[in-house]
Amino acid sequence: MKKTALVLILALTGLGLNAQNIKLPEPQKDGGESILKTIAVRQSDRSFKDGDISMQDLSTILWAGFGYSHGDKRTAPTAMNRQDISLYVFTEKGIYLYNAKDNTLELIKKGDYRRDTDRKNGFAGKVTNIAIVSDLEKFDVEKEHHRANIFAAMSAAYVSENMYLAADGMKRNLGTVTRYAAHQEKEVAEILNLGKYQRILLFQTVGYKK
Template sequence: MVSRRVFLQLITTSIMATLVTPLALILHAKRTYKRGPEVRVGEDCIDLPPPRLDGDVSLERSLANRRSIRDYLDEPLSIEEVSQLLWAAYGITETIHGFKTSPSAGATYPAEIYIVVGEKGVTIGDEGYLEPGSYHYNPHAHRICVVKKGELRHELYKAALEQEWVLKAPVSIVVTVVFERTTRRYGERGIRYVWIEVGHIGQNIYLQATALGLGTVAVGAFLDEQVKKIIGAPESHNPAYIMPVGRPVTPYTLDERELHAYIMAHREKST
């Protein structure tokens, strides 16, 4: 039989454990994460800040201001911006089946996303800069992991037929695809579905970059095998897009009145 004193001690211990455990977790999080409980930098992987589902720029404004931008300021992106771009490209939007931001034929999801980070290309709070190199994006864990270390932008620039924006952008997102994931279900027609999906991913990146005040351009002219080797992708990961991203020298903004005047002028011409 448990005495009253022992019983009270057990109750007190249980209550204290309930109060202390969350406090310990909070203190541990503060020690582990340098910029709130979002960014954790490990030896080879970085847990990205969670994506935001509400931004400051409307979809309509992002559509209006979307442009292919090739001139960037010599400034880094933040890890928060990288997180948002990668999530927009191919992140998770449904937590039961793991559906993603891009529509995919039969939810086969053939794409694999890489990001090439230049020297001092991405800031991580007060810790400094993300190490230069190529990283592979894991959408389910919202994490990037190192594939190859080192400054790779010049090599990527050469493989992209010396398009300067690939060299000067602080980062480049490289979209690769595994055709077999889709063709094993849809046969040869699946090749078309894969390319359609690449277009969806590219537009997602365009719109998110615009909403963040960044600029990007879709690059399709490059030497596939060289790009694959530079980013350290396996043989089955076929490069489809290189999308350099940076802060635009000259941001584009569509004036609503100009748009309305343009529409009215063309209505008059067609009558």
């Protein structure tokens, strides 16, 4: 019996099905408002009910932000198709890295760090936040520092806009705002244990509107 359990654990670990990871529901790819009407109502929201968004809605927001659309194509463009963006999700339970290929959340750290993304304004501490991170090494940052930073910021902006459109178009009472991450970047990069050239460009706050 013990041997069977051990084999099962090893098999699951080998498959990447770590117990700490969360399998997300399939993202919603249909329904909601039309894209043009959604553009017409897009706006930033800063007044939310306390609490994280559901896994279903999170899955859709993450997929819209930087999931796979068809084949190896992503839902947002990146310069030279370097696909430099990673999305880190801050929830009450912990911080997770979005694995778009597997549609999973990989646990980075247990605990509630949502407030650490929002020392300044105070409205984002009790809802879901998504750090939009670019890996500047994908843009030859040592040689082309300025260009790498511009490309990273542009990638992040496309991802953020996709999340705005998903939130505002899903008809699920979601609200969102993008926030410049510079004020907290150093502190949050340490929490996430980011590499030297991984930059947090924006925090996307997502919650249910009051």
